[in-house]
Amino acid sequence: MAAADHSALPQSAVPPSGLTRTGFVRTIFHVDMDAFFVSVEELYDPSLKGKAVVVGGQRDERGVVSAASYEARKFGVHSAMPLRTAAKMCAHAIFVNGHPERYREFSEKVYKVLGTFSPQVEMASIDEAYLDMTGTERLHGPPLKCAHALHERMKAETRLNCSVGIGTSRLIAKVSSAQAKPNGVLYIVPGQEAKFLAPLDVREIPGVGKVMESHLHALGIKKVGDLARLEESELEDRFGKWGLALAGKSRGQDAGGWFDNEVGADLDAKSISHEHTYNEDTADVNQLEATLMRLSEMVCRRLREANFYARTVQLKLRYKDFTTITRAHTLTSPTQLDTEIFEQIRMLFRKNWKKGMQVRLLGVQTSHFAEQPEQINLLESTRQQRWKDALAAADKLRDKYGESSVKLAAGMRGTFRERTHENPASLPGKGKSKAEWDKTGSAKPDSSKSG
Protein backbone atom coordinates (compact mmCIF):
# COMPACT_ATOMS: atom_id res chain seq x y z
CA MET A 1 0.00 0.00 0.00
CA ALA A 2 1.31 3.42 -0.92
CA ALA A 3 2.01 5.50 2.13
CA ALA A 4 0.06 8.44 0.77
CA ASP A 5 -3.05 6.48 -0.09
CA HIS A 6 -5.17 7.30 2.90
CA SER A 7 -8.38 6.09 1.32
CA ALA A 8 -7.37 2.63 2.50
CA LEU A 9 -7.24 3.65 6.15
CA PRO A 10 -9.47 1.70 8.49
CA GLN A 11 -11.73 4.61 9.26
CA SER A 12 -14.79 3.59 7.34
CA ALA A 13 -16.74 2.42 10.39
CA VAL A 14 -16.34 5.71 12.19
CA PRO A 15 -15.59 8.73 10.06
CA PRO A 16 -13.12 11.28 11.48
CA SER A 17 -14.14 13.92 14.00
CA GLY A 18 -16.70 11.68 15.63
CA LEU A 19 -19.40 11.90 13.00
CA THR A 20 -21.58 8.89 12.42
CA ARG A 21 -22.46 7.86 8.92
CA THR A 22 -25.67 9.78 9.20
CA GLY A 23 -23.80 12.91 10.22
CA PHE A 24 -24.61 13.16 13.93
CA VAL A 25 -21.88 13.74 16.44
CA ARG A 26 -21.33 10.60 18.46
CA THR A 27 -21.53 10.85 22.23
CA ILE A 28 -19.58 8.13 23.97
CA PHE A 29 -19.35 7.70 27.73
CA HIS A 30 -16.54 5.80 29.36
CA VAL A 31 -17.43 4.79 32.91
CA ASP A 32 -14.55 3.61 35.06
CA MET A 33 -15.02 2.45 38.67
CA ASP A 34 -12.61 4.06 41.14
CA ALA A 35 -10.16 1.62 42.77
CA PHE A 36 -12.76 -1.06 42.12
CA PHE A 37 -11.34 -4.09 43.96
CA VAL A 38 -10.30 -2.00 46.95
CA SER A 39 -13.69 -0.27 47.12
CA VAL A 40 -15.54 -3.59 47.04
CA GLU A 41 -13.31 -4.95 49.82
CA GLU A 42 -14.10 -1.86 51.87
CA LEU A 43 -17.80 -2.59 51.63
CA TYR A 44 -17.17 -6.01 53.17
CA ASP A 45 -14.76 -4.64 55.78
CA PRO A 46 -15.38 -0.94 56.51
CA SER A 47 -12.35 -0.82 58.79
CA LEU A 48 -10.22 -0.73 55.61
CA LYS A 49 -11.60 2.69 54.71
CA GLY A 50 -9.04 5.44 54.39
CA LYS A 51 -6.14 3.07 54.92
CA ALA A 52 -3.32 1.88 52.69
CA VAL A 53 -4.79 -1.31 51.21
CA VAL A 54 -3.23 -3.69 48.71
CA VAL A 55 -5.44 -6.31 47.01
CA GLY A 56 -3.90 -9.36 45.37
CA GLY A 57 -2.25 -11.48 48.03
CA GLN A 58 -0.11 -11.47 51.16
CA ARG A 59 3.06 -9.41 51.57
CA ASP A 60 5.45 -12.37 51.32
CA GLU A 61 3.75 -14.13 48.41
CA ARG A 62 4.87 -14.64 44.85
CA GLY A 63 2.49 -12.45 42.93
CA VAL A 64 1.60 -8.91 41.98
CA VAL A 65 -0.70 -6.15 43.15
CA SER A 66 -4.17 -6.31 41.60
CA ALA A 67 -5.27 -2.99 43.03
CA ALA A 68 -4.07 -0.44 45.56
CA SER A 69 -6.02 2.17 47.53
CA TYR A 70 -5.27 5.81 46.86
CA GLU A 71 -3.64 5.89 50.30
CA ALA A 72 -1.21 3.13 49.27
CA ARG A 73 -0.57 4.77 45.91
CA LYS A 74 0.90 7.77 47.73
CA PHE A 75 3.78 5.49 48.64
CA GLY A 76 4.37 4.47 45.04
CA VAL A 77 2.39 1.25 45.12
CA HIS A 78 0.54 0.50 41.89
CA SER A 79 -1.06 -2.47 40.19
CA ALA A 80 1.18 -5.08 38.53
CA MET A 81 3.92 -4.37 41.07
CA PRO A 82 5.29 -7.44 42.88
CA LEU A 83 3.65 -7.86 46.29
CA ARG A 84 7.02 -8.05 48.00
CA THR A 85 8.03 -4.73 46.47
CA ALA A 86 4.79 -3.15 47.60
CA ALA A 87 5.44 -4.44 51.13
CA LYS A 88 8.82 -2.71 51.18
CA MET A 89 7.51 0.57 49.81
CA CYS A 90 4.55 0.68 52.13
CA ALA A 91 5.26 -1.41 55.21
CA HIS A 92 2.09 -0.42 57.04
CA ALA A 93 -0.21 -1.40 54.17
CA ILE A 94 -2.91 -3.99 54.77
CA PHE A 95 -2.64 -6.91 52.33
CA VAL A 96 -5.90 -8.53 51.26
CA ASN A 97 -6.53 -11.58 49.11
CA GLY A 98 -8.68 -10.97 46.05
CA HIS A 99 -12.31 -12.16 45.91
CA PRO A 100 -13.23 -12.52 42.24
CA GLU A 101 -16.79 -13.65 42.98
CA ARG A 102 -17.41 -10.38 44.82
CA TYR A 103 -16.03 -8.34 41.95
CA ARG A 104 -18.13 -10.21 39.43
CA GLU A 105 -21.22 -9.67 41.52
CA PHE A 106 -20.60 -5.92 41.75
CA SER A 107 -19.69 -5.77 38.08
CA GLU A 108 -23.15 -7.08 37.27
CA LYS A 109 -24.70 -4.43 39.50
CA VAL A 110 -22.73 -1.80 37.61
CA TYR A 111 -23.88 -3.26 34.31
CA LYS A 112 -27.51 -3.06 35.41
CA VAL A 113 -27.23 0.59 36.40
CA LEU A 114 -25.62 1.45 33.06
CA GLY A 115 -28.36 -0.40 31.22
CA THR A 116 -30.90 2.10 32.55
CA PHE A 117 -29.10 4.85 30.63
CA SER A 118 -28.44 3.26 27.27
CA PRO A 119 -29.22 0.03 25.44
CA GLN A 120 -25.73 0.16 23.98
CA VAL A 121 -23.51 -0.80 26.91
CA GLU A 122 -20.24 -2.62 26.53
CA MET A 123 -18.29 -3.83 29.54
CA ALA A 124 -14.67 -3.38 28.46
CA SER A 125 -13.43 -5.19 31.56
CA ILE A 126 -14.75 -6.07 34.97
CA ASP A 127 -14.74 -2.44 36.14
CA GLU A 128 -15.20 -0.23 33.09
CA ALA A 129 -17.69 0.22 30.29
CA TYR A 130 -18.49 2.18 27.18
CA LEU A 131 -21.94 3.61 26.55
CA ASP A 132 -23.13 5.01 23.27
CA MET A 133 -25.29 7.94 24.34
CA THR A 134 -25.73 9.37 20.85
CA GLY A 135 -29.19 10.82 20.40
CA THR A 136 -30.34 10.44 24.01
CA GLU A 137 -30.50 14.15 24.83
CA ARG A 138 -34.30 14.27 24.78
CA LEU A 139 -34.44 11.45 27.28
CA HIS A 140 -31.47 12.22 29.51
CA GLY A 141 -30.61 15.84 28.85
CA PRO A 142 -27.25 17.17 27.72
CA PRO A 143 -24.15 14.99 28.26
CA LEU A 144 -22.87 16.59 31.46
CA LYS A 145 -26.23 16.54 33.16
CA CYS A 146 -26.73 12.95 32.16
CA ALA A 147 -23.29 11.96 33.38
CA HIS A 148 -23.92 13.47 36.79
CA ALA A 149 -27.22 11.63 37.05
CA LEU A 150 -25.43 8.41 36.13
CA HIS A 151 -22.75 9.08 38.68
CA GLU A 152 -25.35 9.61 41.41
CA ARG A 153 -27.40 6.58 40.54
CA MET A 154 -24.28 4.45 40.48
CA LYS A 155 -23.39 5.58 44.00
CA ALA A 156 -26.95 5.02 45.23
CA GLU A 157 -27.30 1.54 43.73
CA THR A 158 -23.81 0.12 44.28
CA ARG A 159 -22.26 2.35 46.99
CA LEU A 160 -19.28 2.71 44.66
CA ASN A 161 -17.65 5.74 43.10
CA CYS A 162 -16.95 5.98 39.42
CA SER A 163 -15.50 8.47 36.99
CA VAL A 164 -17.07 9.36 33.68
CA GLY A 165 -15.37 10.59 30.52
CA ILE A 166 -17.41 11.92 27.62
CA GLY A 167 -16.25 12.42 24.07
CA THR A 168 -16.94 11.91 20.41
CA SER A 169 -14.92 8.69 20.25
CA ARG A 170 -14.06 5.77 22.51
CA LEU A 171 -10.55 7.08 22.72
CA ILE A 172 -11.53 10.53 23.93
CA ALA A 173 -14.02 9.07 26.40
CA LYS A 174 -11.43 6.69 27.80
CA VAL A 175 -8.66 9.23 28.10
CA SER A 176 -10.96 11.80 29.67
CA SER A 177 -12.32 9.39 32.29
CA ALA A 178 -8.72 8.78 33.35
CA GLN A 179 -8.21 12.54 33.68
CA ALA A 180 -11.44 12.82 35.66
CA LYS A 181 -10.28 10.38 38.34
CA PRO A 182 -11.07 10.03 41.11
CA ASN A 183 -14.81 10.45 41.37
CA GLY A 184 -15.19 13.02 38.60
CA VAL A 185 -16.86 13.77 35.31
CA LEU A 186 -15.13 15.27 32.29
CA TYR A 187 -16.72 16.29 28.99
CA ILE A 188 -14.60 17.04 25.95
CA VAL A 189 -16.69 19.29 23.74
CA PRO A 190 -16.80 18.21 20.09
CA GLY A 191 -14.04 19.91 18.16
CA GLN A 192 -11.75 20.27 21.18
CA GLU A 193 -10.26 16.76 20.97
CA ALA A 194 -6.81 17.66 19.68
CA LYS A 195 -6.51 20.55 22.09
CA PHE A 196 -7.39 18.28 25.01
CA LEU A 197 -4.90 15.59 24.02
CA ALA A 198 -1.96 17.78 23.03
CA PRO A 199 -0.47 18.43 26.50
CA LEU A 200 -0.83 14.81 27.69
CA ASP A 201 2.06 12.32 27.80
CA VAL A 202 2.03 9.86 24.89
CA ARG A 203 1.70 7.12 27.52
CA GLU A 204 -1.88 8.30 28.17
CA ILE A 205 -2.93 6.94 24.78
CA PRO A 206 -4.39 3.46 25.19
CA GLY A 207 -2.08 1.03 23.43
CA VAL A 208 1.07 3.00 24.11
CA GLY A 209 2.99 1.03 26.72
CA LYS A 210 6.53 1.02 28.02
CA VAL A 211 8.12 -0.10 24.76
CA MET A 212 6.28 2.25 22.42
CA GLU A 213 6.82 5.09 24.85
CA SER A 214 10.57 4.64 24.82
CA HIS A 215 10.61 4.39 21.03
CA LEU A 216 8.75 7.66 20.85
CA HIS A 217 10.94 9.31 23.47
CA ALA A 218 13.97 8.32 21.39
CA LEU A 219 12.46 10.38 18.58
CA GLY A 220 11.96 13.32 20.91
CA ILE A 221 8.22 12.73 21.08
CA LYS A 222 6.96 13.19 24.62
CA LYS A 223 3.50 14.71 24.34
CA VAL A 224 0.52 13.75 22.22
CA GLY A 225 0.84 17.15 20.57
CA ASP A 226 4.32 16.23 19.33
CA LEU A 227 2.82 13.13 17.81
CA ALA A 228 0.00 15.00 16.10
CA ARG A 229 2.50 17.28 14.36
CA LEU A 230 4.23 14.35 12.67
CA GLU A 231 3.43 13.21 9.16
CA GLU A 232 1.26 10.10 9.08
CA SER A 233 3.57 8.58 6.50
CA GLU A 234 6.54 8.94 8.82
CA LEU A 235 4.73 7.14 11.63
CA GLU A 236 3.67 4.44 9.22
CA ASP A 237 7.19 3.97 7.90
CA ARG A 238 8.56 3.62 11.40
CA PHE A 239 5.85 1.62 13.14
CA GLY A 240 3.79 0.06 10.36
CA LYS A 241 0.08 -0.38 10.75
CA TRP A 242 0.31 0.61 14.38
CA GLY A 243 1.98 3.90 13.53
CA LEU A 244 -0.90 4.76 11.24
CA ALA A 245 -3.44 4.08 13.97
CA LEU A 246 -1.32 6.13 16.34
CA ALA A 247 -1.51 9.12 14.04
CA GLY A 248 -5.30 8.95 14.17
CA LYS A 249 -5.33 8.50 17.93
CA SER A 250 -3.20 11.57 18.46
CA ARG A 251 -6.08 13.52 16.92
CA GLY A 252 -8.73 11.75 18.94
CA GLN A 253 -9.94 9.27 16.35
CA ASP A 254 -10.79 5.63 16.97
CA ALA A 255 -8.38 4.50 14.30
CA GLY A 256 -8.32 0.81 13.70
CA GLY A 257 -8.93 -2.49 15.41
CA TRP A 258 -11.32 -3.00 18.25
CA PHE A 259 -11.83 0.74 18.72
CA ASP A 260 -13.76 0.88 15.48
CA ASN A 261 -16.44 -1.50 16.67
CA GLU A 262 -19.91 -0.27 17.39
CA VAL A 263 -20.43 0.07 21.14
CA GLY A 264 -22.15 -3.03 22.44
CA ALA A 265 -21.38 -5.18 19.41
CA ASP A 266 -21.29 -8.79 20.49
CA LEU A 267 -17.75 -10.02 20.43
CA ASP A 268 -17.20 -13.73 20.84
CA ALA A 269 -14.26 -14.91 22.87
CA LYS A 270 -11.18 -15.76 20.81
CA SER A 271 -9.42 -17.88 23.39
CA ILE A 272 -9.94 -19.53 26.77
CA SER A 273 -6.98 -20.26 29.01
CA HIS A 274 -5.82 -21.00 32.52
CA GLU A 275 -2.34 -20.87 33.94
CA HIS A 276 -0.68 -21.47 37.26
CA THR A 277 2.49 -20.17 38.86
CA TYR A 278 3.93 -22.38 41.58
CA ASN A 279 4.77 -20.91 44.93
CA GLU A 280 8.00 -22.82 44.57
CA ASP A 281 9.50 -23.93 41.26
CA THR A 282 9.33 -27.65 40.61
CA ALA A 283 10.82 -30.28 38.30
CA ASP A 284 8.60 -33.12 39.55
CA VAL A 285 6.95 -34.69 36.48
CA ASN A 286 4.00 -35.99 38.46
CA GLN A 287 3.27 -32.62 39.92
CA LEU A 288 3.72 -30.89 36.56
CA GLU A 289 1.45 -33.27 34.68
CA ALA A 290 -1.14 -33.16 37.44
CA THR A 291 -1.22 -29.39 37.11
CA LEU A 292 -1.68 -29.70 33.35
CA MET A 293 -4.57 -32.09 33.96
CA ARG A 294 -6.22 -29.66 36.34
CA LEU A 295 -5.71 -26.71 33.99
CA SER A 296 -7.09 -28.74 31.07
CA GLU A 297 -10.17 -29.58 33.11
CA MET A 298 -10.73 -25.94 34.04
CA VAL A 299 -10.39 -24.85 30.43
CA CYS A 300 -12.67 -27.58 29.10
CA ARG A 301 -15.30 -26.81 31.64
CA ARG A 302 -15.48 -23.28 30.35
CA LEU A 303 -15.52 -24.53 26.76
CA ARG A 304 -18.59 -26.60 27.57
CA GLU A 305 -20.28 -23.70 29.35
CA ALA A 306 -19.76 -21.53 26.28
CA ASN A 307 -20.56 -24.41 23.93
CA PHE A 308 -17.27 -23.93 22.12
CA TYR A 309 -15.16 -26.59 20.47
CA ALA A 310 -11.48 -25.72 20.27
CA ARG A 311 -9.24 -26.59 17.33
CA THR A 312 -5.97 -25.24 18.66
CA VAL A 313 -4.41 -26.26 21.95
CA GLN A 314 -1.42 -24.41 23.36
CA LEU A 315 1.00 -25.22 26.16
CA LYS A 316 2.79 -22.44 28.00
CA LEU A 317 5.93 -23.25 29.93
CA ARG A 318 7.95 -20.82 32.02
CA TYR A 319 11.23 -21.92 33.56
CA LYS A 320 12.86 -20.77 36.77
CA ASP A 321 14.84 -18.11 34.92
CA PHE A 322 11.61 -16.72 33.44
CA THR A 323 12.33 -17.84 29.88
CA THR A 324 8.97 -18.73 28.43
CA ILE A 325 7.96 -20.89 25.52
CA THR A 326 4.61 -21.64 23.93
CA ARG A 327 3.93 -24.72 21.81
CA ALA A 328 0.71 -25.18 19.89
CA HIS A 329 -1.02 -27.97 18.06
CA THR A 330 -4.04 -27.75 15.81
CA LEU A 331 -6.46 -30.68 15.78
CA THR A 332 -8.24 -31.96 12.71
CA SER A 333 -11.46 -32.20 14.67
CA PRO A 334 -12.35 -29.58 17.32
CA THR A 335 -13.10 -30.74 20.85
CA GLN A 336 -14.24 -29.72 24.32
CA LEU A 337 -13.32 -32.98 26.05
CA ASP A 338 -10.85 -32.99 28.96
CA THR A 339 -9.24 -36.22 27.83
CA GLU A 340 -8.53 -35.02 24.30
CA ILE A 341 -7.22 -31.61 25.30
CA PHE A 342 -5.08 -33.12 28.03
CA GLU A 343 -3.67 -35.74 25.68
CA GLN A 344 -2.44 -33.01 23.32
CA ILE A 345 -1.12 -30.88 26.15
CA ARG A 346 0.77 -33.79 27.65
CA MET A 347 2.30 -34.63 24.29
CA LEU A 348 3.44 -31.04 23.82
CA PHE A 349 4.80 -31.03 27.35
CA ARG A 350 6.75 -34.26 26.99
CA LYS A 351 8.18 -33.13 23.68
CA ASN A 352 9.29 -29.70 24.86
CA TRP A 353 10.05 -29.74 28.57
CA LYS A 354 13.77 -29.98 29.22
CA LYS A 355 13.84 -32.80 31.71
CA GLY A 356 14.97 -31.79 35.16
CA MET A 357 14.60 -28.08 34.49
CA GLN A 358 12.74 -26.24 37.24
CA VAL A 359 9.37 -24.92 36.13
CA ARG A 360 7.81 -21.74 37.42
CA LEU A 361 4.56 -21.61 35.43
CA LEU A 362 2.36 -23.85 33.30
CA GLY A 363 -0.52 -22.75 31.13
CA VAL A 364 -3.17 -24.30 28.89
CA GLN A 365 -4.82 -22.24 26.19
CA THR A 366 -7.45 -23.14 23.63
CA SER A 367 -8.46 -21.10 20.62
CA HIS A 368 -9.74 -21.27 17.07
CA PHE A 369 -13.27 -22.08 18.15
CA ALA A 370 -15.95 -23.81 16.15
CA GLU A 371 -19.58 -24.23 17.16
CA GLN A 372 -19.76 -27.93 16.35
CA PRO A 373 -17.12 -30.52 15.63
CA GLU A 374 -17.16 -32.29 12.31
CA GLN A 375 -18.91 -35.60 12.66
CA ILE A 376 -16.60 -38.57 12.66
CA ASN A 377 -17.44 -42.26 12.59
CA LEU A 378 -20.30 -43.58 14.66
CA LEU A 379 -18.29 -45.63 17.14
CA GLU A 380 -16.05 -42.69 17.90
CA SER A 381 -18.99 -40.35 18.36
CA THR A 382 -20.86 -42.58 20.84
CA ARG A 383 -17.67 -42.93 22.81
CA GLN A 384 -17.37 -39.14 22.84
CA GLN A 385 -21.00 -38.75 23.81
CA ARG A 386 -20.42 -40.91 26.88
CA TRP A 387 -17.54 -38.70 27.92
CA LYS A 388 -19.67 -35.65 27.34
CA ASP A 389 -22.45 -37.00 29.57
CA ALA A 390 -20.01 -37.92 32.29
CA LEU A 391 -18.39 -34.50 32.18
CA ALA A 392 -21.70 -32.69 32.26
CA ALA A 393 -22.55 -34.63 35.41
CA ALA A 394 -19.19 -33.75 36.90
CA ASP A 395 -19.70 -30.06 36.11
CA LYS A 396 -22.99 -30.17 38.00
CA LEU A 397 -21.40 -31.75 41.05
CA ARG A 398 -18.68 -29.14 41.01
CA ASP A 399 -21.31 -26.42 40.97
CA LYS A 400 -22.86 -27.95 44.06
CA TYR A 401 -19.94 -29.09 46.13
CA GLY A 402 -16.97 -27.12 44.87
CA GLU A 403 -14.24 -27.46 42.31
CA SER A 404 -12.31 -30.19 44.07
CA SER A 405 -15.20 -32.60 44.67
CA VAL A 406 -14.86 -34.41 41.35
CA LYS A 407 -11.68 -35.67 39.73
CA LEU A 408 -11.12 -37.76 36.65
CA ALA A 409 -9.22 -40.93 37.40
CA ALA A 410 -6.41 -40.03 34.99
CA GLY A 411 -5.52 -36.95 36.99
CA MET A 412 -5.76 -38.51 40.44
CA ARG A 413 -2.29 -39.67 41.29
CA GLY A 414 -0.20 -36.55 41.17
CA THR A 415 -3.12 -34.24 41.69
CA PHE A 416 -3.81 -35.31 45.22
CA ARG A 417 -0.22 -34.83 46.16
CA GLU A 418 -0.10 -31.38 44.66
CA ARG A 419 -3.29 -30.29 46.29
CA THR A 420 -2.37 -31.44 49.74
CA HIS A 421 0.94 -29.77 50.15
CA GLU A 422 0.86 -26.98 47.71
CA ASN A 423 -2.71 -25.93 47.70
CA PRO A 424 -4.46 -26.87 50.91
CA ALA A 425 -7.12 -24.21 50.47
CA SER A 426 -8.68 -26.17 47.64
CA LEU A 427 -9.45 -29.22 49.74
CA PRO A 428 -13.14 -29.91 50.27
CA GLY A 429 -14.71 -27.55 52.74
CA LYS A 430 -12.05 -24.87 52.46
CA GLY A 431 -13.64 -22.91 49.66
CA LYS A 432 -12.08 -21.79 46.41
CA SER A 433 -8.33 -21.50 46.23
CA LYS A 434 -6.52 -18.54 44.80
CA ALA A 435 -5.26 -20.74 42.01
CA GLU A 436 -8.78 -21.18 40.83
CA TRP A 437 -9.36 -17.51 40.28
CA ASP A 438 -11.57 -17.43 37.32
CA LYS A 439 -11.90 -14.03 35.81
CA THR A 440 -14.77 -14.84 33.51
CA GLY A 441 -16.09 -11.62 34.96
CA SER A 442 -13.66 -9.72 32.84
CA ALA A 443 -15.83 -10.54 29.90
CA LYS A 444 -19.21 -8.99 29.41
CA PRO A 445 -21.55 -10.09 32.20
CA ASP A 446 -23.87 -12.72 30.90
CA SER A 447 -27.34 -11.32 31.30
CA SER A 448 -28.95 -14.66 30.52
CA LYS A 449 -27.37 -16.06 33.67
CA SER A 450 -28.08 -13.19 36.01
CA GLY A 451 -31.63 -12.54 35.07
Next chain:
DNA sequence: TCTGGGGTCCTAGGACCC
Protein backbone atom coordinates in the same frame (compact mmCIF):
# COMPACT_ATOMS: atom_id res chain seq x y z
C1' DT B 1 11.82 -5.32 43.25
C1' DC B 2 11.99 -10.42 41.11
C1' DT B 3 8.22 -10.43 38.08
C1' DG B 4 -0.20 -13.12 38.46
C1' DG B 5 -3.84 -14.40 35.44
C1' DG B 6 -6.96 -13.67 31.75
C1' DG B 7 -7.39 -11.75 27.59
C1' DT B 8 -6.62 -9.09 22.56
C1' DC B 9 -4.07 -7.91 18.58
C1' DC B 10 0.05 -7.78 15.57
C1' DT B 11 4.23 -9.54 13.16
C1' DA B 12 6.96 -12.63 10.75
C1' DG B 13 8.42 -16.83 8.68
C1' DG B 14 7.44 -21.28 6.56
C1' DA B 15 4.31 -24.51 4.24
C1' DC B 16 1.31 -25.13 0.68
C1' DC B 17 -1.68 -24.04 -3.21
C1' DC B 18 -2.93 -21.70 -7.45
Next chain:
DNA sequence: TCTGGGGTCCTAGGACCC
Protein backbone atom coordinates in the same frame (compact mmCIF):
# COMPACT_ATOMS: atom_id res chain seq x y z
C1' DT C 1 17.00 -22.60 -15.06
C1' DC C 2 15.36 -18.78 -13.14
C1' DT C 3 11.78 -16.48 -11.29
C1' DG C 4 7.00 -14.59 -9.88
C1' DG C 5 3.20 -13.25 -6.70
C1' DG C 6 -0.92 -13.76 -3.86
C1' DG C 7 -3.60 -16.00 -0.41
C1' DT C 8 -4.32 -18.75 3.56
C1' DC C 9 -3.12 -21.49 7.41
C1' DC C 10 -0.13 -22.52 11.16
C1' DT C 11 3.21 -21.48 14.75
C1' DA C 12 6.03 -18.57 18.09
C1' DG C 13 6.75 -14.56 20.29
C1' DG C 14 5.79 -10.06 22.06
C1' DA C 15 3.31 -5.58 23.30
C1' DC C 16 -0.40 -4.17 25.69
C1' DC C 17 -4.69 -3.86 28.80
C1' DC C 18 -7.16 -4.50 33.33
